[in-house]
Amino acid sequence: MSLLRIDDLSLSIHGFDILKGVNLIIEPGEIVAVTGESGSGKSMTALAVMQLLPDGARTSGSIRLDGQEILTLPETRMCALRGAAVGMVFQEPMTALNPVKTIGDQVMETILIHKAMPPDQAEDRAREVLTRVGLPPDRFPLSRYPHELSGGQRQRVVIAMAIALRPKLLIADEPTTALDVTTQAQILDLLKGLVDEYGMGMLMITHDLAVVADMADHITVMRHGEVVEAAPTPQLLAGMKHPYTKMLFAASEHQVTLPEPLGQEPLLAVANVVRDYPLPRTRLFARPGQHRAVDHVSFTLHRGERLGLVGESGCGKSTLTRAILGLEPVQDGHILLDGQPVYTGNRPNLAVRRRMQVVFQDPYGSFNPRHRVDRLVTEPFFLLEKPPTGTERRDRIAEMLTAVGLSPDDAGKYIHEFSGGQRQRIAIARALITRPQLILFDEAVSALDVSVRAQILDLLAELCAAYDLTYLFISHDLSVVRTITDRVMVMQAGRIVEQGETEQVFSDPQHPYTEALIAAAPRLPRRRPMVAR
Template sequence: MTLLAVQGLNVSIRAVQILHEVTLEVAAGEVVAITGESGSGKSMTALAVMGLLPDRSMATGRVVLDGADLLALSEAQMCSIRGRDIGMVFQEPMTALNPVQTIGAQVAETIRIHEGIGKAQAWTRARDMLARVGLPEARFPLTRYPHELSGGQRQRVVIAMAIALRPKLLIADEPTTALDVTTQAHILDLLRDLASEFGMGLLMITHDLAVVAQMADRIVVMQKGRVAETGPTAQLFAAMKHPYTRALFAASAHRVNLPPAPAPVPLLQVRGVTRTYRQPRRSLFGPRAVVDAVADVSFTLHKGERLGLVGESGCGKSTLTRAILGLEDVQAGEITLNGAPVWSANRSNLAVRRQMQVVFQDPYGSFNPRHRVSRLITEPFHLLPHPPQGEVRDAAIARALTDVGLSPDDAHKYIHEFSGGQRQRIAIARALINDPDLIVFDEAVSALDVSVRAQVLDLLADLCRKRPLSYLFISHDLHVVHSVTDRVMVMQAGRIVEQGVTEEVFGNPQHAYTKTLLAAAPRLPEIGGISHVT
């Protein structure tokens, strides 16, 4: 029985048409995935179903939920439907949650607004719902705030809010993009179980075809605001008719061709590094527990080598990275770059920090939107005792932009004038501008859709041929790490539990934790006898 029927949906904003004759259906208990590149219309379709389109937008066609045309309803009527009949899980849980309200209050609020029951009863139901999504009160008190939870735990709170009233339809918009593979697996299992248990229709929006293959009963492939192809998951993957669908699959399975690494010459050496933190007291005069965020970590990154670092959220990757970059001191051990310590005389060694650069996950958030690209990518020059000026500076800007596949004329533009993939190229140009010895890529492609991600990874391989590039690549995406690294390290609870040649570690893992990570990673279906880990 059809629960949601979107029929000939058109959406325009200020006379610019965004969606064109979109048609899809979701049955009760069915999982339907909408996939496609950024800008394909996935999220706009979901917002149209929710009645949350931007100002000055116009929607025509029909969006029928359980017999009622949502496009014909008033805002007051839609307010009574949102939360009760339709729940939504957003991509970034921290922005979807109120930072000054406890998790119990936020789940209870949804129940009280729609059912008008008392506070005590609402809190009891909130407690039960949080326990249902894996946050029992014994371990996660309702008085906790969002910042006290991990990313996966916050996503569970958002799911609890969305299903608190057991809606008929649940929309999940990129619910696992920023999560590590094991947390992602738990969230996907939870969503699938809830859809089955409550008989909800689940409309899932994602650019990850491996997740789609694992989760969806049917797939809707969107391109430029139109439905390019749709059908049952197994049938669609077995016979992809539209060239765009085939292109998405090829990008998802993409592997880059790295040049061979040169002879091993030590560049970054980490020896016995330990970084501890003291926890808050549980009582007024009680002891303060000590947590080892990084415990006795040792490794060497050689010149021209591409080294990967993987592990779950909270395993110590970020703490180790901050120590390598000289942003935090360590309690034990030593970190050197070209033999010079990154921390000396109780302070960060600026001369060493000049030789390292970082590419962050969110390129837009790491740039000042008021400055032009020419100033943004020359920020590393401020660390130099004698930064280049005039024609030398202009030549360095032109070379950096050209190397990342952009034009020297782009130096005069602002960051908002570029797409997400172009912004990440500009972030890489900034990292390259002063020819650093080491670049740290911190989840640098996790926010990009599959086709843009493939382009950026090809760019890295091309840069490795043009420059003597050495980098530490940190990511929760095992397929990407497999593709762009020579060696890989697996981190668990602050320790490196396995490291070695990437092909060997991924092909024949020795540690139980590495096997768990690889087992949790979703896989693309076998096409032509080949399967791919992503």
């Protein structure tokens, strides 16, 4: 008997078809990956298994968990199954955790709700599962709160909550999307180890084939609510049959060709920059300690050059970015853009700041949803002493929207009318509209599907040729940095530990930390054609 069996599952919400005849089987101890772009139906399939569907949802077909039909179970019976027989790990750990409850209370909550054991034993179980996921109580007391942990540590707490009662089935919905490569590798190894140790089945949802290539036993590819291809992992990777699967594979390894960089004229000069933050006092009258987020960082970015910055979460990338933008003062060193300081007299130099723009990670959260696109992309005009008006303003909007592959008619629309990739194109148009000397891309493609990411990277290459872009590209995705930059810097604990030409650093890393980052990055195996027997 299969652990989970989905037969001809169809789902509609208020008459709109979401899933169409989905079939999927998971055996005990097996990892099945469901992959596809946003909107393909991956997460809705998982939510159907958990019966966490919105109002207006109508389902048909069959979902059997350990032989028991789920679709017809009343809510009281489903509540008994959730957390006990089926556990779920959500994509964003900070929103999945309660910020006002300790991690110990949150892990114990599942145990106590199901009355699986008394409170003292529940606390022992919480310690046990937190230790199993790499958070031993001697280093991570149960009294800690989510905000006191890193992103990877918070994800481990969410996993501990999901496995507290040793469920038969674990559902992991994009559990590593927002994590850096080394933390992602640790979480994937942890999930695989839990499956091997507990014999549970796992449904792994992801948009990236490279993430599950070495992990999943079976891969199911979905598109527009339908399964377009499904096979054991080695068979699927060696002999993809559906064009959509081949497209996902190609997008995961997408390469772009950048134009040759211009001359060696310095544009951005960062010299011995130090940024410290005060730590809480350990005693009432004790002097507060200092945390050094950026430790004597120096580099030069030349005009027309594309520079990458990589490193794990907490290494100081974002702090350095804020300092370059003049959003934070530095305790030592200086930052010059075209020979002028970005911070003068303890105040940001607005004359310099208006010559820089930034593209953020979240293409939806970086826009005001109440404003139309024409207002959004012209926000940088407020920095100008004489912003364009009338026909000149409309022409500039049309030019930028056309440059990023959109239509001038899109200027009258709201941001919710666009897909994630289109929103990021609008963010790039906003960054370009004042023709800045420098653009900072802060994890600008990490939230996108692999196919949309490939389109944005192609767009950047085209814009480099058309506008001679100079940019600093900050990312934890090494494959993206490798294809979209001329030089790369590797940052660890606030220091630049290695820098050089991108291909040289990736091909022949000199620092052990760089080697560890490259080794941790997921990659697809080279396809070998299946040999007929």
